[in-house]
Amino acid sequence: MKRVLPTVAFLLLGYAVACAAETAPASDPAAIAKLVEQLGSDQFALRRHAEEELTRLGPAAQEQLKLAEQSDDLEIAERASYILQSMRVDWIRPQDAPEVRRALARFGDLSRDEKQHRIQLLAALPNGQGLPALCRIARLEHVPGVARQSALAMLRQKPPTEGAPAILDACRQELQGDVRPAAAWIELWLREQADRQATLADWNKAIDAELKLYQAKSPDTDFTTVSALMQRRLDLCNELKLVDETTAGLLAIVDLINEDEDRPQFDASLVWAIGWIVDHERWDVLNQLYQKYRGEIHGDRKLLYRYAAALSRSGKTDEANKLAERAFSMKVDEPIDRVSIAAAIADIGAVDWALREYNTAIEAMPPLSYESLIARREVSTWLHDRQDYKGASDVLLEFFQQIQAKENRLALRELRQQLDGTQYLNAIEGRQLLYQANHHHSRGEFDLERETLEKAYEKYDDDPDILIAMFRMPDASEEYKQRTRDRIAKMAESYANQIDDSPEDPSKYNQWAWLVSNTEGDFAQAVQHSLHSLELSPDEPSYLDTLGRCYFSAGDVENAIKSQRKAVELAPQYQIMRRQLAEFEKAKQ
Incomplete structure (x- = not known):
């Protein structure tokens, strides 16, 4: 009997402790908070009762349990995480459309990647059908990263064109006043529908908080999430035509990209910033960016060219040309560096500057090198675009005439080895012949055009532009037309395969x-x-x-x-x- 008494006493004590733990009404945040606190109690029975009660409460306790996962008390954080993982969420509502039901089917059992795929499906539903479900995921999903992805998908949406008041009200009901980041972002989005500028200060606070989490290497957020929030703020400031705020938003993204203070990364961030300014024609912001980073821009050829191109787009042509001249005169370590610079500035419309860089590189390179061929190919493409067909042909013809000379057989063999065969060379030579044929066409020399196109096809029979030129050949015989049709059918079948x-x-x-x-x-x-x-x-x-x-x-x-x-x-x-x-x-x- 003496061996039993301590056990009975222990059970009675545990019962007394459990009775001391209140049963929390589902709508009483204070009682739920007390239960969460008891998860870290030194008394096992109290911890166990709190765990069971919080599990019973289910979604009503979910918000506070998610916050508890970040508790400094490891016992509370671990038990909160366990409860959340074991908690079954009722993801589907009776009012959900069939498409929403399909997207949310067994949502809690899905992998993180599959959850993100379902979020994309909900976001793609027409007229805002999936918006309340995105809010639901943002509030109830226990993995913070997934909840944030749902919120970001919501932030990318425009208000529905039909039934907007009812849909937006359903979104508010889904959030239920949740104050955690994902739900708070959506709440700001909802407020934006009435007054976009009024939310800007709160967006700044939300982004600053998320940035601090990222800088602290929290697993709840990542670079993509922070940059998406910053990009959205930038777009909002741009839409509202706020100069200082737009500049600050742009520079914040530059700082985020350049968090490791790595020079190539920094240069890339400024290239992106200048590109954004050009795309949005925010020349006022361009001036502020230049004033802040003038030394860095003038110290790098690519950045200086980019800035000059932006100035040119803004209408300041003379100033732009002077800066481009300075960029061209800056020291270059290797000719191939000019090729990479030329490609970059051609893509932003500075084709004249790019052609000068390409031609200077060609003059400095070994004439039969692969690098020379690449530069010549780019020059020919841009000259063809400008309808200078003879120039486009000649820059390539010079290369092929040299490499086919007897004294250059060794160079040709080495180039073929470098290119793993002759297919690429044949494709480029086919283009040279096509450009030559275009030149004959522009001069009305149709017999020469036909002859040259035939040589181009013989050299490389997988270029559709050669057959297109043949198809459009004036005064072609029926035999020529039929042969061309047969070739088109053959090429189309090859592409289909x-x-x-x-x-x-x-x-x-x-x-x-x-x-x-x-x-x-x-x-x-x-x-x-x-x-x-x-x-x-x-x-x-x-x-x-x-x-x-x-x-x-x-x-x-x-x-x-x-x-x-x-x-x-x-x-x-x-x-x-x-x-x-x-x-x-x-x-x-």
Whole structure:
């Protein structure tokens, strides 16, 4: 009997302690907070009772348990995390649409990657159908990173065009006053719908708090999340035309990118900043950026060129040319450095400056090197874009004439080894011949054009532009036309087979669509292939250019103009895209 008494006494004590722990009403935050505190109690029975009670309360206790995961008391943090992981959340509501139900099915059991995929599906639902569900995930998801991804997906949305008051009210009900970051961001988004500028100060506080977590290496956030919040603030300040605030927002992103104080990383951050300014035409912000980083900009050729190009876009051409001259005169370690600089500045529209860099590099390089070939290929592409077909042909012809000379056989052999065969060389030589044929066409020398196109096809039979030129050949005989049609059918079949073999490669769909839309075939299928290439590679300018041609060939001039305008907007440096847009707009008149 003496051995039993201590056990009975212990049980009675545990019962007394458990009775001392209050049963928390689901709506009483203070009682829930007390239970959370008891998770760290020295008394086992009190800890156990608190755990059971919090588990019973379920979603009502979830917000405070998520906060408790960050407690300095490791016992409380671990037990809160355990309870959250074991808690079953009722993700689906009776009022949810079928698409929302499918996206939320077994949501709590999914992997993190699959949860993020479902979040994307909800965000893509039309007219805001998925917005309340995104709020639900932001509030109830126990993994902070996933909750934040749901909130960020919400922040990217525009208010629904139909039934907005009801949908936004449903979002507020889902949040239930949650004050944790993900829900707080959505609350700010909801407030923005009434007054965007009034939320700016609170956005600054929210971003500062998230930045501190990131700098403290918290697992709850990451670079992508912080940069997305900062980018959104920047867009908001830009929309409101706030000069100082926009500049501060831009510089904050520069500082975030350059957190390791690494010079290449810093240069990349300034390149991005100047690019953003050009895209948004915020020349007032450009001046402030320049005043802050003037020394760094003048100390780096690429940055100076970028800044000069931005000045040129703003209308300050004379000042821009002076800075470009200074950038050109700066010391260069290797000729290939000029090639990389040229590629960068050509892409932002400074083609004249780029051509000078390319040509200077070509003069300094070994004439038969791979690097020289790359530079010549780029020069020829830009000259062709400007309709200087003879210049485009000649810069490549000079290379091939030299490398085919007997005394350069060793150099040719080494180049072939470097390129792993002759296919690339044949493709470039085929282009040279195509440009030569274009020159003959511009002069009305159609017999020479036909002869040169045949040589181009013999050299490289996988370039659709060669067959397109053949298809458009004036005064061609029926035999020539039929031979060209046969070649087009063969190439189209080859591309179709490549699509079957590599269905995730957007270039294959684009090649098929470009060939067919510029010659003959199933134009409706060309539109579909082109659209699919853009699904795989969204907003790729060259693919949008193809889509414009596909719509035009299919008789849909409105969509042709729409697609082509977007291509020109994304790549305004290409004159060939502008010429195609002019063709479509003229056809509409």
